[in-house]
Amino acid sequence: MLKMQWGIIMRFTKMHGAGNDYIYIDCFTENVENPKDLSKTLSEKHFSIGADGIVLIKPSPVADCFMDIYNADGSRAKMCGNAIRCVAKYIYDNKKKKPVIRIDTLSGIKLVEIFTEKVIATGGKVNMGKPIFNGHQIPTRYGDSIVKNKIINIENNDYEITCVSMGNPHCVVFHEDIHKLDLEKIGPLFENHEMFPERINTEFVEVIDKDNLKMRVWERGSGETLACGTGACAVAVASVVNGFCEKNQDIKIHTKGGVLTVKWHKNDNVYLSGNAVKVFDGEI
Numbered sequence: 001m002l003k004m005q006w007g008i009i010m011r012f013t014k015m016h017g018a019g020n021d022y023i024y025i026d027c028f029t030e031n032v033e034n035p036k037d038l039s040k041t042l043s044e045k046h047f048s049i050g051a052d053g054i055v056l057i058k059p060s061p062v063a064d065c066f067m068d069i070y071n072a073d074g075s076r077a078k079m080c081g082n083a084i085r086c087v088a089k090y091i092y093d094n095k096k097k098k099p100v101i102r103i104d105t106l107s108g109i110k111l112v113e114i115f116t117e118k119v120i121a122t123g124g125k126v127n128m129g130k131p132i133f134n135g136h137q138i139p140t141r142y143g144d145s146i147v148k149n150k151i152i153n154i155e156n157n158d159y160e161i162t163c164v165s166m167g168n169p170h171c172v173v174f175h176e177d178i179h180k181l182d183l184e185k186i187g188p189l190f191e192n193h194e195m196f197p198e199r200i201n202t203e204f205v206e207v208i209d210k211d212n213l214k215m216r217v218w219e220r221g222s223g224e225t226l227a228c229g230t231g232a233c234a235v236a237v238a239s240v241v242n243g244f245c246e247k248n249q250d251i252k253i254h255t256k257g258g259v260l261t262v263k264w265h266k267n268d269n270v271y272l273s274g275n276a277v278k279v280f281d282g283e284i
Helices: 035-043 081-094 183-191 229-241
Strands: 011-017 020-026 053-058 065-071 100-105 108-117 120-127 148-154 157-165 169-174 201-209 212-219 223-225 251-255 258-264 270-275 277-283
Touching: 011 081, 020 081, 035 053, 035 065, 053 081, 065 081, 081 100, 081 108, 081 120, 081 229, 081 270, 081 277, 148 183, 157 229, 169 229, 183 201, 183 212, 183 223, 201 229, 212 229, 229 251, 229 258, 229 270
Parallel strands: 020 053, 065 100, 169 201, 212 251
Antiparallel strands: 011 020, 011 277, 053 065, 100 108, 108 120, 120 270, 148 157, 157 169, 201 212, 212 223, 251 258, 258 270
16 A cells, blocks of 8 residues: 555545546545645556556546546646546446436537446446537637647657647647657647647647548647547647548547547537546555
């Protein structure tokens, strides 16, 4: 049992969606007084539990629970498409056996359709809502226009970007060979670029065909992660906008942590499907 310096003992569950791993704390029973510091402490790889951040599962007066996310650097996140499936799994497995779990977030209430095997939730499909293209609302400093085919210079190299918000801001870059990119070097430069007033998540995308895309992601506050749910949604939407894929079709997003399926429906909502896996329970 890992005992924290301030002497708190707390139960947690480690889960991941497509390798996007968080430490989940049930705040129906546990109390977290300083989530920013706790996330920084617990998320540190090699020297602690290690994760992309922590997720607090809290009571909600308007939903089955409220999802409160903190990145590995302690910053707060509005939404995570992989984490929300894991929260839905936790609620289904431990509290309410419902086919659809209603989860409140800083980006509004989301509905998660549960996938099950026997009596255990194995994943889900999330209605992620409608994409936002307005540059000011994402937010970027490109004004109110759609941020498409804009050029941004990083380390004396020009990159063509498309920006979209799926509850948090994303910058999508199409590239012929994403595995040759040095994300540890260029990722922070995208994240902290002056055109993005609240920093930004950046997805680097290689088009396989109209139904399949490869993705690497640099998440603000966490660095390169194995997957990003809202990022996968942003990639699918940007690929349709740029003519690589088609609307109202299942698009497979191949990440380092696994495959996510995204459909930008004709009703304009974006749907994300993927797994939700419990790794272990523990105490700190």
